[in-house]
Each structure stands twice: as C-alpha cells, then as structure tokens.
Amino acid sequence: MQFIFAARRGRRVLQRFNKLQQTATLSTRVPLATSHVQHVFRTAENRAAPLIKTGNYTLERFTTVQKYHYSAAATDKPRKGPKETEGSKKKDTKAKKPKKTKKTKKEVTPEQMEKxxxxxxxxxxxxxxxxxxxxxxxxxxxxxxxxxxxxxxxxxxxxxxxxxxxxxxxxxxxxxxxxxxxxxxxxxxxxxxxxxxxxxxxxxxxxxxxxxxxxxxxxxxxxxxxxxxTAEHRKNTLKYPAIKDDRLVKMPTSSYIFFSRERMQSGDLDHLSTQEKRERVHTEWAAASEQEKQPYSQKAAEDKERYVREYREVYGEDPRSSSNAKSKTASSA
Incomplete structure (x- = not known):
C-alpha cells in the first residue's frame, strides 16, 4: 500500500512539474530525463510528507537546478574559469623566462694569441x-x-x-x-x-x-x-720614385759631408779608387780633432738655419726637428 501511495504522490509531482514547464518560457524549457524521474520517485517514496507540506517551494527549487544544469549542457561550451588579469599574465611571463647563464671565457692558447x-x-x-x-x-x-x-x-x-x-x-x-x-x-x-x-x-x-x-x-x-x-714582396724598389720639384727645400748638410766634399775636390785622392777615397776620408775625419772640425761644424749650423728658414717660408710650418726641440725645452723648463 505504501508503494501505491508513493507512486500516486510521485505522479502528482510530475503533473505539477509538467504544468510548470508549459507555463515557463521556451528558453528555460528543459527535456526531462529518465534519471530525474527515478530521482523524483525516490524522493516521493522516502520524503513523502515533507514534499507534500512544502509543495511548490521544493518544485521551484528543483526546476532552477534543472534549468542551470541543462542550459549549460545544451550550449556545449566549456565553463570559463576566472579571467586572467594583466598583472597575472605579466607575472607568468616573467616566471617563464629562463635565467641567464654566465658565459664562461674560453682559454686562449699562446699559439692562438700569436695568430x-x-x-x-x-x-x-x-x-x-x-x-x-x-x-x-x-x-x-x-x-x-x-x-x-x-x-x-x-x-x-x-x-x-x-x-x-x-x-x-x-x-x-x-x-x-x-x-x-x-x-x-x-x-x-x-x-x-x-x-x-x-x-x-x-x-x-x-x-x-x-x-x-x-x-x-x-x-x-x-x-x-x-x-x-713593400721591399719584401718585390726586388725592384724603383716602383715609387720621388717626385721632382725644384720648390722643395733641400735637407741640411752635415759637417762630415762638407769635409768629404772638400777632400774629394782637393785632388789629393785622385789616384785612388772610389771605395779607397771613401775609406781614406772616413779615417781622416775620425782622426781629426775638435778644433779641426770646427769650420765644418760652423758651416753645418749655418746650413741648418737656412733649412729652417726656407722650410717655414715654403711649407708654412716648422720642421720636425725644430718642433721636437721646442717641446723638449718647454718640458724641461
């Protein structure tokens, strides 16, 4: 008998549920599955009295649960989790970056350094x-x-x-x-x-x-x-001959050159060969005293003054020797 009463009660619940579905909007209608019918019958059998007392409240609650469950299933869209903020994304990207490893210096051999x-x-x-x-x-x-x-x-x-x-x-x-x-x-x-x-x-x-x-x-x-x-790569060094220009300033003559010219032009060494003349002049200059060398040193000093004067007039600058001398005197002072 209890089973019969429970079935009747369940049938009443289903009737009320169907009425409620007909009155609801089309978007909220959800087809009723057999599993939910079984669930309703079990609740009617086990909780007959509370269902009868509370009535519409339980049905309304049951329908809202059904709407939520079946509307989500009908769309076939996965449920979205919490939205990621820009700050969280930045933190994730920073966390994913690998740490920089220090490059180890390779040891260089002496042969590699020479190369x-x-x-x-x-x-x-x-x-x-x-x-x-x-x-x-x-x-x-x-x-x-x-x-x-x-x-x-x-x-x-x-x-x-x-x-x-x-x-x-x-x-x-x-x-x-x-x-x-x-x-x-x-x-x-x-x-x-x-x-x-x-x-x-x-x-x-x-x-x-x-x-x-x-x-x-x-x-x-x-x-x-x-x-x-380029002397190592070719035998002939005349590939780069000097440019002939009469305007160029002649280099100063040394005291030894003045002495050598005088001895060659004197005629005392005409009986000797060129090599012997050079050797004789070199020997005489090495054996000469400072007093004998003084006239030639004076000529060399005068010719150097001429060179510096003409260098400034022609090139518009001081020669290297005079500029180096000025810098040395300035540093010593």
Whole structure:
C-alpha cells in the first residue's frame, strides 16, 4: 500500500512539474530525463510528507537546478574559469623566462694569441699601405720616363700586336730595321724623341705645379714608406720614385759631408779608387780633432738655419726637428 501511495504522490509531482514547464518560457524549457524521474520517485517514496507540506517551494527549487544544469549542457561550451588579469599574465611571463647563464671565457692558447696578433698586424699594414698610396699621388702622376730613339722606333713597330709570337717576330724585325737606318733617318728619329720628351716634361711640370710644395713633400715621404713596406714582396724598389720639384727645400748638410766634399775636390785622392777615397776620408775625419772640425761644424749650423728658414717660408710650418726641440725645452723648463 505504501508503494501505491508513493507512486500516486510521485505522479502528482510530475503533473505539477509538467504544468510548470508549459507555463515557463521556451528558453528555460528543459527535456526531462529518465534519471530525474527515478530521482523524483525516490524522493516521493522516502520524503513523502515533507514534499507534500512544502509543495511548490521544493518544485521551484528543483526546476532552477534543472534549468542551470541543462542550459549549460545544451550550449556545449566549456565553463570559463576566472579571467586572467594583466598583472597575472605579466607575472607568468616573467616566471617563464629562463635565467641567464654566465658565459664562461674560453682559454686562449699562446699559439692562438700569436695568430690573432699576426692577423691584426696584417690588417693594420694593409690599411696603412692603402692610405699611403692615396697620399703618394701615384695614380694621377703623368709619365716622366726618359725616352730613347730606339725605344720610340720599336714601340711604333710593335704597337697593335695581339699575340706573344707576333710581338716577338715584329721586335726582331724592328731591331734589324733600326740597325740599317741611315744617318738622316736617325736624326729625324732623335728630333721626334726630343719633341715627345719635351711635351712630356711640360705636362709633368704642370701637374707638379698644380700641387703645393707641402703636398709634394708628403707624397715623397709616403713613397719612401711604401718602398720600405713593400721591399719584401718585390726586388725592384724603383716602383715609387720621388717626385721632382725644384720648390722643395733641400735637407741640411752635415759637417762630415762638407769635409768629404772638400777632400774629394782637393785632388789629393785622385789616384785612388772610389771605395779607397771613401775609406781614406772616413779615417781622416775620425782622426781629426775638435778644433779641426770646427769650420765644418760652423758651416753645418749655418746650413741648418737656412733649412729652417726656407722650410717655414715654403711649407708654412716648422720642421720636425725644430718642433721636437721646442717641446723638449718647454718640458724641461
């Protein structure tokens, strides 16, 4: 009997529930599953009296739970957790950054250090040579080579050859033709060579005068340095000849040079060879006293004053020797 009463009570509850669903809006309607029916029957069997007493309150509570559960299930969207703030994100990114590890210095062997120094020295030398070539004015310098009549004749005959064999055959033929030239033809060739050299000298003089004496002096100094740096890689050191300019200041003459000139021009050493003359002059100078050297030292001092005066007038600056002397006297004072 109790089971029958419980079933009746459960049926009543379901009827009320269905009415409530019909009166609710379409968005809140939720289909009733069999599991919930069983749950209702169990509650009706076990809690018949409290359900009858409380009535609508229990049904309303039950329907709100159903709405929440089935509305979330119908959307098939996962439930979102708490929103992350900007501060939390920043903290997470900071926490994820790996710690910086200190780089350990690699030990360098003496051989590696020597190789590194040698490479740096090569780079420095290459840069110095490049700068010196710009200062030397070598690229823009016109030709100043001395010409000979036979060189002009052979160049005219060999010009236009495309192969080595052809140039050799033409050279041999031109040499034979030059030997068989008549006197009038040789004179005409000499006049042609002299005219060519005169034109070359004119062009060269114009180029030299287009630069200041200080630029020419700097170019000659750069050429001397280039000849010294590149002497190991080539046998001929005449690749960088000095620029000829009459405006350049002549270097001062030493007391030994004045003595040597006087002894060579005296005629006392004419019976000796050049090497023997030099050895004799060197021996006499070493054996001379300070009183005997005094006239030559006086000439050297006067010539040095001339050099300093002309250096300032031509180049517009003091020579290195005088500037170094001034700095030494200033530091000592």
């Amino acid at each position: 590194k120094k040698a490479a740096q020295k090569k780079v420095k030398l290459r840069k110095e040579i490049k700068d010196l070539k710009l200062q030397s004015l070598r690229k823009e310098e016109p030709r100043s080579q001395t010409l000979r009549p036979w060189i002009v004749f052979i160049r005219e005959k060999v010009r236009g050859t495309t192969s080595l064999d052809e140039s050799r055959s033409r050279f041999q033929t031109a040499a034979e033709e030059y030997r068989n030239l008549s006197a009038s033809e040789r004179e005409a060739l000499e006049r042609q060579t002299a005219a060519t050299m005169q034109e070359r000298n004119r062009i060269y003089a114009e180029w030299v005068n287009s630069h200041t004496p200080l630029q020419i002096k700097t170019a000659n100094r750069a050429r001397r340095r280039l000849a010294f740096l």
